Amino acid sequence: MKQRWTDYAILIIAAFALWQAAWYLAGSEALTPPIETVRRLGVLMEGARFWEHARASGVAFAFASILALVGGLVLGIAIGANPVAHEILTPILSTLYSIPKIMLYPVILLVFGLGLSARVAFGAMHGFFPVALFAIGAIRNIAPVLLRTGRVMRLSRLDTVRSILLPAALPEIVTGLRVGFSATFLGTLMGEMFASSEGLGFMLIRAMDIHNVPDIMALTLLAFVIATTANIFILAVEERIHSHGA
Amino acid sequence: MKHPALWRLAIVAGAVLLIEFLCRIGIIDRVTMVPPSEMVVALVRMSVGAPWFWPDAWSTFRNIGVATFLSIVPGFLIGLIIHALPRLRAVLNPVFLSYYSVPTFVFYPLLIVIFGINSASLIVMGAMFGIVAMVSATLVAIDRIPRVYGKVARVIRLSPWQTALRIQLPAATPHLMTGIRLAVTYSVIGVIAGEFIIATAGLGRRLTLAYNDFDTATMYGLILLIFIGAAIVNIVLQRLEGRIHKRWYRA
Amino acid sequence: MTGSGVSDAHIHVSLKGVTRVYPADSGHGEVHALGPIDLNIRRGEFFGVVGPSGCGKSTLLETLAGLVRPTAGTGTFEGKEIRGDVPDGIGVVFQEDASFPWLTVERNVEFGLRRAGVDSAEIARRVDHAVDLMGLNAFRRAYPSQLSGGMRQRVCIARTLVTRPRLILLDEPFGALDQQTRLLMGEELLRLWRDTGATVVLITHSLDEAAMLSDRVAVMSSRPGRFIAILETHWPRDRDSRVVSDPAFGQLTSRLWTLLRDESRKALSTE
Numbered sequence: 001m002k003q004r005w006t007d008y009a010i011l012i013i014a015a016f017a018l019w020q021a022a023w024y025l026a027g028s029e030a031l032t033p034p035i036e037t038v039r040r041l042g043v044l045m046e047g048a049r050f051w052e053h054a055r056a057s058g059v060a061f062a063f064a065s066i067l068a069l070v071g072g073l074v075l076g077i078a079i080g081a082n083p084v085a086h087e088i089l090t091p092i093l094s095t096l097y098s099i100p101k102i103m104l105y106p107v108i109l110l111v112f113g114l115g116l117s118a119r120v121a122f123g124a125m126h127g128f129f130p131v132a133l134f135a136i137g138a139i140r141n142i143a144p145v146l147l148r149t150g151r152v153m154r155l156s157r158l159d160t161v162r163s164i165l166l167p168a169a170l171p172e173i174v175t176g177l178r179v180g181f182s183a184t185f186l187g188t189l190m191g192e193m194f195a196s197s198e199g200l201g202f203m204l205i206r207a208m209d210i211h212n213v214p215d216i217m218a219l220t221l222l223a224f225v226i227a228t229t230a231n232i233f234i235l236a237v238e239e240r241i242h243s244h245g246a
Numbered sequence: 247m248k249h250p251a252l253w254r255l256a257i258v259a260g261a262v263l264l265i266e267f268l269c270r271i272g273i274i275d276r277v278t279m280v281p282p283s284e285m286v287v288a289l290v291r292m293s294v295g296a297p298w299f300w301p302d303a304w305s306t307f308r309n310i311g312v313a314t315f316l317s318i319v320p321g322f323l324i325g326l327i328i329h330a331l332p333r334l335r336a337v338l339n340p341v342f343l344s345y346y347s348v349p350t351f352v353f354y355p356l357l358i359v360i361f362g363i364n365s366a367s368l369i370v371m372g373a374m375f376g377i378v379a380m381v382s383a384t385l386v387a388i389d390r391i392p393r394v395y396g397k398v399a400r401v402i403r404l405s406p407w408q409t410a411l412r413i414q415l416p417a418a419t420p421h422l423m424t425g426i427r428l429a430v431t432y433s434v435i436g437v438i439a440g441e442f443i444i445a446t447a448g449l450g451r452r453l454t455l456a457y458n459d460f461d462t463a464t465m466y467g468l469i470l471l472i473f474i475g476a477a478i479v480n481i482v483l484q485r486l487e488g489r490i491h492k493r494w495y496r497a
Numbered sequence: 498m499t500g501s502g503v504s505d506a507h508i509h510v511s512l513k514g515v516t517r518v519y520p521a522d523s524g525h526g527e528v529h530a531l532g533p534i535d536l537n538i539r540r541g542e543f544f545g546v547v548g549p550s551g552c553g554k555s556t557l558l559e560t561l562a563g564l565v566r567p568t569a570g571t572g573t574f575e576g577k578e579i580r581g582d583v584p585d586g587i588g589v590v591f592q593e594d595a596s597f598p599w600l601t602v603e604r605n606v607e608f609g610l611r612r613a614g615v616d617s618a619e620i621a622r623r624v625d626h627a628v629d630l631m632g633l634n635a636f637r638r639a640y641p642s643q644l645s646g647g648m649r650q651r652v653c654i655a656r657t658l659v660t661r662p663r664l665i666l667l668d669e670p671f672g673a674l675d676q677q678t679r680l681l682m683g684e685e686l687l688r689l690w691r692d693t694g695a696t697v698v699l700i701t702h703s704l705d706e707a708a709m710l711s712d713r714v715a716v717m718s719s720r721p722g723r724f725i726a727i728l729e730t731h732w733p734r735d736r737d738s739r740v741v742s743d744p745a746f747g748q749l750t751s752r753l754w755t756l757l758r759d760e761s762r763k764a765l766s767t768e
Contacts, residue, residue, distance in 0.1 A: 007337045014337075030359040061454075087250045088257070098480040100438040103450065103472050104464060106457040110278045131441040182347030189349055192253040208443075216356070220349065221299065228340070235343065394593040397564055401589045402660070403582070403612050412611065416599045493640055494598040 030218040056198040056201035060116060061188045064123030068184045069177060072128045076135025076176070081165070090136055098127040101187070105194045112195075119191035119199065126187025127180040134176020138169035171242050178234040186225055269464075280463050288467035298452065303471075306448035309365050310437045313372025317429040321377040322422070325384025333387065342385075345378045354443050365447065368440040375436030376429040383425025387418035420490050427483040434476055503645070509696045510538040510561060510664055516721075517556050529721040531556045536715070543690055544696045545707035547753060548717030549764035558668045558721065561698060562589050562710035567750045574664065588662030588695075592669045596641040596652045597662070603628070603637040609656040620659075630689065630727040643680060645675045647682065658689070664696045665689075671706070677702070678737050683710050704757070708749045709740055716756045719764040722751060725756055 014032050023033040032040065034244045044050050079093075105122060113117040146168055150160040166173075192201025200219060207215035262282050268274045269281035280288070292299045328335050354371055361367040392412055399409040441450025449468055456465035531553035538544050544597035548554050559565040560572055563583040572579040574587065580582045583589075588609075596605050607624050615623075628634055631651040641649050650670055657665065667686075683706055690697050701707050707714045708730065715727045730749060732740055740746055 003336070008340065011340060026352055026356075026360060030356050032419065062419075087251045091250075092254055094484065095477050095480045098434075099473055100435040102435070102439045102442050103453060103469055105442075107469070109457075110462070124314070154432045175419075179346075182344075185347065186417070190351075195264050213356075220353070224348045228344045231344045231347050232340070392595070393593050394595045395597075397559075397589070397591060398595050400564055401562065401583050401587065401657075402609060403585070408611070412608075413597070416597065419599065483704060493642065495642055 002037070017162055029211065030213070032214045033218045036214065040214040041222055044215070044218055050203075053199055053203050056116075056196075057188065057192060057200040060119040060192070060199060061123060061185060063116075063120040064127065064184050064188050065181065067120065067124035068127030068180055069131055072131025072176070072180055073135055073173070075128075076132035076173075077139060077161070077165075077169075079132070080136040080139030080169075081161070083216075086124045086136060088138065090133070093129060093133055097133060101125055105191070108191070108216060109195050114195055114197065118195040119188055119201075122191030122195065123188030126186030126190075129180075130183050131176045131180035133168070133175050134179065138172030138176065139165065141172065142168045171238065174234070174238050174241055178231065178238065181230060181234065182227060185230070186221075189223060247475050249425045270382060277462070280466050282470075285465060285466040285470045288463040289470055292467055301446050302452050305365065306437065306441065306450065309368045309448065310434055312370060313369045313376065313437050314430050315375035316369065316431050317376030317380050318374075321380025321425070322384050323387070324377070325381045328381065329388045331480055342378060342382050350374060351439055351443060351480060354440055358444060363444065363446050367444060367449070368437050368446065371440035372433040372436035375439075376431075376433035379428035380425045380430055383421055384418075387421030387425065388414070390421060420487070420494060423483075423487045427480070427487060429451040430479060430483060431476075433457060434479070438472065440447055507539045508573075509537050509538045509542075509596035510572070510574045510698075511697030512536040512560065512567075512570065512572045515560055515567040515572060516558060516569040517553065517565060518568040522621055529558070531722045532567070534722070536716055536722060538698065539698060541696055542685075543696055543699070543710055545714040546700045546717060547699065547704055547707045547714060547757065548722055549703065549761040550702065550721045551764055552717045552719050552760070553722030554717060555668050557664050557717075558589075558698065558700050561664075562666050564589075586663040588658055588660055589667045590650070590653050590665070590667045590670045592672055593645065594649050594653070594673075596649045596656075598641050601638050601640055602633055602644070602652050605641065605652050606633075606655045608660055609615040623659040623661070629657040630658065630692070631655040631685070642644075647671075647678050650674070650682075653723045654689075658693070661693070664698070665693075666698045666700075668700045669702060672700075672702075677707065684737050686710060693735065704750050704753045705741065707732065708746060708753060709736075709738060714749075714753065716753060717760075719760045726758070728752065 010156040019031070019034050032215045079089050101122075104125070108118050108121050108125075112121055142165065146164055147160070150164045155163065155188035188199075189201040189204070196202045200223070204216065204219045204223075206212075207219065265274070266277075266282050269279060269461070323401075328338065351371070353374075357367045357370055361370060395413050395417055396409070399413050404412065437448070438450045440446075441448040442454060445451045445454055449472060453465055453468045453472075456462075456468065512534050514532070515534045515536075517530045519528040519530055520525045534557065537615065546554055546557065556565060560567055561574075561579075563572070563574075563579040563581065566581050574584045577584065597608065600608065603624065607620060610620050610623065628637060631654055633648070633651060633655060636644060636648065641652060644652070648675075654670070659738055671682050674682065686697070686699070687710060689695075699707065699710060711730055713727055713729050713734065716725045718725050728749065731745075
């Protein structure tokens with residue numbers, strides 16, 4: 001345990017050092033050094049506009065997450081529980097996952113127009129697939145003996161799902177939620193970059209357009225911190241579940 | 247289940263026909279989407295008639311190819327090195343876990359400053375995206391080599407080189423194949439995303455141009471092309487992986 | 498307590514004062530796994546080793562093979578000291594399935610001769626012989642994933658045989674198999690032993706198996722494993738599984754269990 005914190009510290013220090021070194025080499029046209037970036041982020045976060053954008057992002061992200069997670073889980077469990085559906089549909093899902101969804105942003109725009117629904121659609125689209133695919137994997141990996149036990153105990157369909165299927169599949173499903181969460185976050189950000197006039201992604205693309213390096217780096221750092229913190233948190237939950245269950 | 251592939255084909259064909267139908271009767275209006283048949287026509291037309299088509303297609307294809315190569319080979323080698331240094335692996339672990347959660351594409355403008363507005367930036371973007379998947383897969387692949395194989399190698403008195411080539415590499419193949427598939431997938435996404443964001447060259451750029459010109463036919467034609475291309479690559483790699491799995495693991 | 502009246506000329510492999518201690522790790526303290534062990538194995542004999550789980554049987558075998566260096570003491574094979582490398586002339590069949598899933602049965606068996614510097618005609622001859630001996634003729638082109646566990650172990654044994662080892666070490670090779678298959682595989686092992694004239698050392702947790710197959714059976718204590726006793730079975734060389742109906746067999750196994758019972762309980766309570 002102690003080693004883990006030491007490792008984190010080493011990683012952060014090394015990252016900062018590399019960052020600083022990269023700035024020495026590449027110059028202020030390309031990068032902003034660490035301390036300045038943090039400072040710039042602080043300045044940004046003092047502005048009221050920032051928090052308007054942050055709120056807009058938050059709203060979009062929340063909707064997208066709900067859609068992606070619920071939709072992904074429902075479809076994933078439905079397909080996973082049905083061997084025929086799994087054999088036919090899972091490869092299709094898998095292939096769809098590998099398509100560069102960014103090329104669909106014009107389509108999203110045409111369908112939803114500029115605004116909240118476009119951003120939500122983009123985010124949800126990204127998060128849906130990993131959640132579904134991991135859920136399918138989780139269910140397929142359940143040891144058959146567990147399901148047989150359910151039949152022996154004469155459980156109803158719903159009961160089987162509730163008391164055997166879900167607990168057994170939970171660890172892998174949570175992993176899928178974590179990956180899906182990250183994907184939704186990225187998708188929402190990207191959606192804001194192309195399909196929006198508000199949100200953190202919009203701030204980012206604006207900074208990118210005028211090549212405002214300090215802002216680009218500050219916003220990227222913010223996104224990085226948000227994503228990583230969420231990741232670490234969900235990972236901790238995952239580890240708890242893994243040690244209890246599988 | 248006989249011939250699941252045929253069922254899949256039927257489902258996809260059914261979906262396409264449904265969209266065609268909805269477009270033709272006007273439920274989906276032309277401004278939003280053109281019928282699939284017209285997408286195909288537009289694609290064929292541009293492949294024959296548009297002067298920019300083959301150069302841009304080649305640019306995208308080549309950049310993806312190089313990016314993939316740079317993901318796989320250095321990714322594999324880096325994986326080998328990290329595996330040999332457990333402490334380094336422990337320190338880097340959070341990076342592997344979080345890498346695909348963070349918006350690496352924001353570094354794209356910065357890459358332009360370093361490499362310029364050209365293919366090199368796109369290739370680096372693709373490689374940056376794919377390489378971590380390969381490194382992770384390599385680490386897992388080596389982890390999963392059964393320890394007894396090493397003992398067998400010593401009993402047969404193989405040299406370290408022979409052990410690596412004749413036992414460890416084949417033993418790692420299934421997971422490496424997964425890594426390769428992921429590296430290819432992410433390289434494709436990285437390059438295409440780069441073409442969108444930086445708009446230097448390639449099919450991605452053409453797509454944004456078509457969109458800006460309200461040329462929905464061309465736009466959808468290109469989407470169709472990229473879609474089919476990525477799908478074919480993915481299906482082929484999945485098949486390969488499946489073949490290996492079938493030979494190796496009990497049915 | 499070691500083998501009685503064994504003249505030096507007939508000793509094939511021996512261990513003197515061999516101890517193996519695993520150093521302290523981040524997870525646990527120092528583990529005294531084995532020894533001290535003194536052991537003289539005669540050329541051409543079938544030597545069985547039984548003991549409770551965790552007593553260091555596998556470590557013993559790996560020390561004999563040269564896969565593991567003892568912390569103290571020396572091992573000698575054919576008069577030469579075993580130093581860190583596996584000496585030429587030793588074959589090992591492991592507990593885990595070591596067949597290579599990417600090769601056919603044929604190629605798996607052939608793999609044993611990779612380093613041998615033997616010409617291809619001779620390779621083909623030896624592979625044919627080993628495949629035939631292990632009853633794998635019908636499966637030459639099959640992949641291990643298509644075979645049962647028992648068949649896969651046969652592939653591993655065949656792969657060991659092609660190198661014409663003078664000493665064959667087997668670490669619970671039939672562990673994953675059912676009882677009937679074990680008995681039959683035991684008979685095959687005896688046949689192999691007679692055909693090849695090799696010295697065989699078999700580690701097993703099955704008292705029946707050790708008693709039935711071996712010329713001598715060593716009983717190990719719980720960890721750290723040491724020899725409690727070495728019993729002579731006096732079976733004729735051309736024995737098969739029917740020795741189990743010999744009254745001496747019952748006496749032998751009950752003697753083994755008496756020696757082993759307390760050690761097993763000790764091992765169970767420390768797990």
